[in-house]
Amino acid sequence: MSKADEFRALHNGDRLLLLANVWDAGGARIVEQSGYPAVATSSAAVALSHGYEDHEQMPADVAFAAVAEIARAVDVPVTADMESGYRLAPAEFAARLLDAGAVGCNYEDSDHAAPGSLLDAEFHAERIAVLAEAGVVVNARVDTFVVQREDAFDEGVRRARLYREAGAACVYPIVLGDEALIESFVAAVDAPVNILLRHGAPSVGRLRQLGVRRASVGSGFYRVAMQAFAAEVEALKA
Numbered sequence: 640m641s642k643a644d645e646f647r648a649l650h651n652g653d654r655l656l657l658l659a660n661v662w663d664a665g666g667a668r669i670v671e672q673s674g675y676p677a678v679a680t681s682s683a684a685v686a687l688s689h690g691y692e693d694h695e696q697m698p699a700d701v702a703f704a705a706v707a708e709i710a711r712a713v714d715v716p717v718t719a720d721m722e723s724g725y726r727l728a729p730a731e732f733a734a735r736l737l738d739a740g741a742v743g744c745n746y747e748d749s750d751h752a753a754p755g756s757l758l759d760a761e762f763h764a765e766r767i768a769v770l771a772e773a774g775v776v777v778n779a780r781v782d783t784f785v786v787q788r789e790d791a792f793d794e795g796v797r798r799a800r801l802y803r804e805a806g807a808a809c810v811y812p813i814v815l816g817d818e819a820l821i822e823s824f825v826a827a828v829d830a831p832v833n834i835l836l837r838h839g840a841p842s843v844g845r846l847r848q849l850g851v852r853r854a855s856v857g858s859g860f861y862r863v864a865m866q867a868f869a870a871e872v873e874a875l876k877a
Contacts, residue, residue: 833855
């Protein structure tokens with residue numbers, strides 16, 4: 640079984656796929672040694688650790704180089720949070736991602752050229768189809784809840800179904816945290832769903848009961864680590 644097949648299968652196994660997002664090779668090795676079946680990156684954490692802001696302010700070359708360093712350091716499958724593709728054509732994006740050693744990616748439908756808006760759903764589905772055809776295990780991020788559309792749920796379901804039909808292995812309604820809405824979303828899309836673990840979100844055990852197949856922490860661990868580092872820096876100065 641290839642790493643891509645192995646990672647894809649984790650979305651349909653007996654256990655919820657739990658991902659501890661990292662930003663460097665050292666963190667990736669800690670995650671692997673802790674027994675996680677895959678390593679995921681966080682775009683915000685990678686960007687901030689390299690001195691850039693999130694939302695595609697980081698150059699694509701920096702993003703792919705970070706993925707390559709992480710993939711080189713571990714033997715488990717690597718999936719990379721790559722925002723909406725850093726303005727690259729889907730075929731080029733897929734080739735560079737696979738060359739970097741990753742087998743999957745988060746691929747979002749936010750339009751970073753027009754902050755607060757979303758890409759056309761059908762257009763984005765076509766992009767996902769190119770990645771899936773190239774063998775990338777796509778976690779299609781649905782950002783209707785991020786931009787707070789009035790029809791966030793219904794449009795989110797519509798987009799998730801489109802992306803799944805285009806070949807996405809999983810759909811990711813990021814910031815969706817209400818238990819009832821999560822349960823309804825899972826039932827409506829009839830596909831593996833990724834939920835962001837953050838303050839106020841249901842526990843991992845509860846997410847499993849709601850039918851969620853994948854959960855990740857995003858930039859959460861990076862922020863915890865930097866808070867601890869800042870505290871030590873201040874303590875040393877004192």
